[in-house]
Amino acid sequence: MNRRHFLRTSSVATLGGFAVQGLASPLLQALRNSRAAEGRVLVVVQLYGGNDGLNTVIPLDQYGTLATKRPYVLIPESQVLPLAGLGATGLHPAMTGLQELWEMSKLAIVQGVSYPEPNYSHFRATDIYETGADADQLLNSGWTGRYLNFEYPNYPAGYPNDDMPDPLAIRVGGPIGPSLQYQGVSMGASIFNTDDPLNLAGNIYNDPVTAACSGGKLDFVRQVQRQTDLYGDVIAAAAALNCEHSDLYPTGDAPGTELGEALKIVSQLICGGLKTKIYWVSVSGFDTHAQQVTADDTTVGTHANLLRGLSDAIRAFQDDLELMGLEERVLGMTFSEFGRRIVDNASLGTDHGSAQPMFLFGSQVVPGMLGTNPDIPVNATYQTNLAMQYDFRSVYASVLKDWFCLDESDIDAVLLNTYQPLALINPDGCLDVGIREANQRAGENLLSAYPNPFNERTTLRYTSAGGRVLIQVFNEQGQLLQTVLNQPMAPGSYTVDVDLGLLPPGVYYARLQNESTQQVRNLVKVR
Numbered sequence: 432m433n434r435r436h437f438l439r440t441s442s443v444a445t446l447g448g449f450a451v452q453g454l455a456s457p458l459l460q461a462l463r464n465s466r467a468a469e470g471r472v473l474v475v476v477q478l479y480g481g482n483d484g485l486n487t488v489i490p491l492d493q494y495g496t497l498a499t500k501r502p503y504v505l506i507p508e509s510q511v512l513p514l515a516g517l518g519a520t521g522l523h524p525a526m527t528g529l530q531e532l533w534e535m536s537k538l539a540i541v542q543g544v545s546y547p548e549p550n551y552s553h554f555r556a557t558d559i560y561e562t563g564a565d566a567d568q569l570l571n572s573g574w575t576g577r578y579l580n581f582e583y584p585n586y587p588a589g590y591p592n593d594d595m596p597d598p599l600a601i602r603v604g605g606p607i608g609p610s611l612q613y614q615g616v617s618m619g620a621s622i623f624n625t626d627d628p629l630n631l632a633g634n635i636y637n638d639p640v641t642a643a644c645s646g647g648k649l650d651f652v653r654q655v656q657r658q659t660d661l662y663g664d665v666i667a668a669a670a671a672l673n674c675e676h677s678d679l680y681p682t683g684d685a686p687g688t689e690l691g692e693a694l695k696i697v698s699q700l701i702c703g704g705l706k707t708k709i710y711w712v713s714v715s716g717f718d719t720h721a722q723q724v725t726a727d728d729t730t731v732g733t734h735a736n737l738l739r740g741l742s743d744a745i746r747a748f749q750d751d752l753e754l755m756g757l758e759e760r761v762l763g764m765t766f767s768e769f770g771r772r773i774v775d776n777a778s779l780g781t782d783h784g785s786a787q788p789m790f791l792f793g794s795q796v797v798p799g800m801l802g803t804n805p806d807i808p809v810n811a812t813y814q815t816n817l818a819m820q821y822d823f824r825s826v827y828a829s830v831l832k833d834w835f836c837l838d839e840s841d842i843d844a845v846l847l848n849t850y851q852p853l854a855l856i857n858p859d860g861c862l863d864v865g866i867r868e869a870n871q872r873a874g875e876n877l878l879s880a881y882p883n884p885f886n887e888r889t890t891l892r893y894t895s896a897g898g899r900v901l902i903q904v905f906n907e908q909g910q911l912l913q914t915v916l917n918q919p920m921a922p923g924s925y926t927v928d929v930d931l932g933l934l935p936p937g938v939y940y941a942r943l944q945n946e947s948t949q950q951v952r953n954l955v956k957v958r
Contacts, residue, residue: 472708474711475711476765477711477765478737481767484786489506490804493804494508500773500774500775503777510524510730511523519804520800526739526742528747529741530742540789540799541789541802542788546565549769573611573612577845577846579613583595591662596661597705598707599708600710601697603697603712604712604713607619620662624696626667668703671703672704679743679747679750687714687741687743688740690744694745697748698752701757720782721776722778745790748763749793764791765792766789770787772816786805796856801855802820805818819951820949821853828850828851829854830855830856833857836861851899877894877945878893887931895945896948897922898945900943901916901917902943903941904939907938931954938954938955941954
């Protein structure tokens, strides 16, 4: 029995002989939210290698500066795919599939996703994104693993059962990584196809477990094997159902065929009736230090093939869900372990950087772009990174809050800290309110500095709409230098003095976050 089922069966009873079901109470609202979250599925698409965000979501209002900083890889302005309603932003020309989802109001873009003190090692950065850790923190559980433990706290003991006969999560096309683990326990099953060749119900179960020191370990191994066998059965049964698939999936040697096959398995298993809550798929190859583009045409090459495959596979998957009548149940999300640097290199590539755009897709996203185009400093050097606009854990908090319907304290427990949710997902299934607008108030000056440039100190003027206000100062490598403010503030305008006198001259970033609204401003320190 999972946590929500326990709440539903034990709390909805009678009070003084009267059914409490009709009463308007916080308890019943929580129970309604619990029921709304059941049946919902999250699909995570992981991009291994560090995706070049500036050639994925292209800031056309910065094109002149980009042309001087990226002479080897920049996409010709005339080839950039337009995004309706965003005249200053476009997509890589290979991403026609995601452009279609944008036009169908099924795509959200989150700009400038990173975290303080970004790490540029593939292994460590991947671990940070999968676990939700701070840069200096090592965790032995993933953020999705902790969420699944929250929902099914006794797993694996007693599973599968009548309430949850299916895997809690399924990793398609790879092993279970840190993301889907909790304290060393895999919270999901790993498959490469839907065949079930396993038959573990033989003599291994019949031999008695002795009291020797290995007895407990042997019993645990048998338990895991029993579960694996049973999960193999239900996966094969779900895949055997005749569900209609989209004809848009890439095939043969086309980019995205492997990812498309993985996503087709996901859609088949959802259609087949599995109660699995999280599916995880991936695509590799985004470490484009060299030959990201071809010398004679920057619109083609390694990165173009990767983005075309990603875009086409996701578009086909969304078409699958629509054909099967499953759109409202499924939310998709992409991420990579980091972005790339602003300045390109002479090998027709880009090197490890910090901030990246993330995509959320599905019929229940709040369509549009959250955040603003990254600001490209005219004096950017090879070491300059894009400024962070959103902490990646704020995206996770949004999924937990508005998709899986967790309350604030439970979100904090899963993410091990407080991160402000963003307006990314239609909260109607969790709250009795309409869709929130992804309005970054980009036309308003919510954060400014004077003097700027400055010698030692500057004053930040900021505006709060009410709620928690976070102000941070970063250097151009994305390292957090100072947390100026982090507390609830009443609506109004304020000022705060910032002393950067001990820092060397250069470009710095001040970042304001007020609930789901953020702004970033350049700070220039001179001698």
